[in-house]
Amino acid sequence: MTDYTPRPDRFDQAGQPQLIDAHDLEVTQPGVRALATWTHDRLGLRPGDSALDVGSGTGSEVFTFADAVGPHGTAVGAEPDPNLLAAATRRAAERGSTAAFVSGDAYGLPFGDNTFDAVLCERVFQHLTAPARAAAEIARVLRPHGRAVVVDADWATAVIHPGDPKTARSVIDTLISSTTNPLSGRRLAGLLTDAGLTVDEIGSHALIQDRTIGAGALVTRIADLAVLRGTITPQARDQLLTDLQEAAPRGHTHISVTVFATLAHKN
Numbered sequence: 001m002t003d004y005t006p007r008p009d010r011f012d013q014a015g016q017p018q019l020i021d022a023h024d025l026e027v028t029q030p031g032v033r034a035l036a037t038w039t040h041d042r043l044g045l046r047p048g049d050s051a052l053d054v055g056s057g058t059g060s061e062v063f064t065f066a067d068a069v070g071p072h073g074t075a076v077g078a079e080p081d082p083n084l085l086a087a088a089t090r091r092a093a094e095r096g097s098t099a100a101f102v103s104g105d106a107y108g109l110p111f112g113d114n115t116f117d118a119v120l121c122e123r124v125f126q127h128l129t130a131p132a133r134a135a136a137e138i139a140r141v142l143r144p145h146g147r148a149v150v151v152d153a154d155w156a157t158a159v160i161h162p163g164d165p166k167t168a169r170s171v172i173d174t175l176i177s178s179t180t181n182p183l184s185g186r187r188l189a190g191l192l193t194d195a196g197l198t199v200d201e202i203g204s205h206a207l208i209q210d211r212t213i214g215a216g217a218l219v220t221r222i223a224d225l226a227v228l229r230g231t232i233t234p235q236a237r238d239q240l241l242t243d244l245q246e247a248a249p250r251g252h253t254h255i256s257v258t259v260f261a262t263l264a265h266k267n
Helices: 013-026 030-043 060-069 082-095 131-141 165-177 184-194 216-228 234-250
Strands: 050-054 074-079 100-103 116-122 142-161 198-208 254-265
Touching: 030 060, 030 116, 030 142, 030 198, 030 254, 050 060, 050 131, 060 074, 060 082, 060 116, 074 082, 082 100, 116 131, 131 142, 131 184, 142 165, 142 184, 165 216, 165 234, 184 198, 184 254, 216 234, 216 254
Parallel strands: 050 074, 050 116, 074 100, 116 142
Antiparallel strands: 142 254, 198 254
16 A cells, blocks of 8 residues: 655655655556546546646646647646655656646645636645635636546555454554544545535545555554554554564455545536
8 A cells, every 4th residue: 555644745855856756656556546547537638628636746647637638728737845846847848748837735726716627636635634625726726517536545444454453453543643634535525515516426446555565664654653652562563563574475464545536526
């Protein structure tokens, strides 16, 4: 399972290559690509359309938008982190892509009302303290009959197996409590409805970690955090990680989370 835990809004320069590499790795994961296929199919971009990706990272989805809308369309990514924004802009130039990138976040998109035919916002809402504001911004910048897809995880659906169930549950609870909006996946449809959009479809996909790698970076880090918080003992953590590692060569390890994608339109 790719690491989708919250990240700070700003990063020191030493960490930038690793941050950019992590974003590039995320978009290659099978579960993420399956969701991307679902998303682009539902948005149904046509030549001449205008499309926005909110929280565009290093720009992968905006490049796909640009290919779909063609030279007479508009493909824009809004990203608050300046280093990711710079990386996306540089890559657009290297590709000769018409994709454009601007500084902006989910609370204040730098565009007028009724600007875009399609809006994507993927794995952003789990980081937001005021997700209703973000949903309202998406609705604001959509044109009448425009489509939006909002995608996010629901961390209460996380599964860690095998290992002591109580220890695994404590690690999952620690992940939930350390995420700003951990149940965002199940709340997307309601938020978009409250923002005045009409929900058309809800898709889902389980992001499943490679079964051969044992605990992996995310579970290991959250288990360490659970020890620091005193919710599990060091011995319980070590046993859980050992159980996961020993099960991996036999194909018995299962670590996953369910991600939900909500398609809506503006009347």
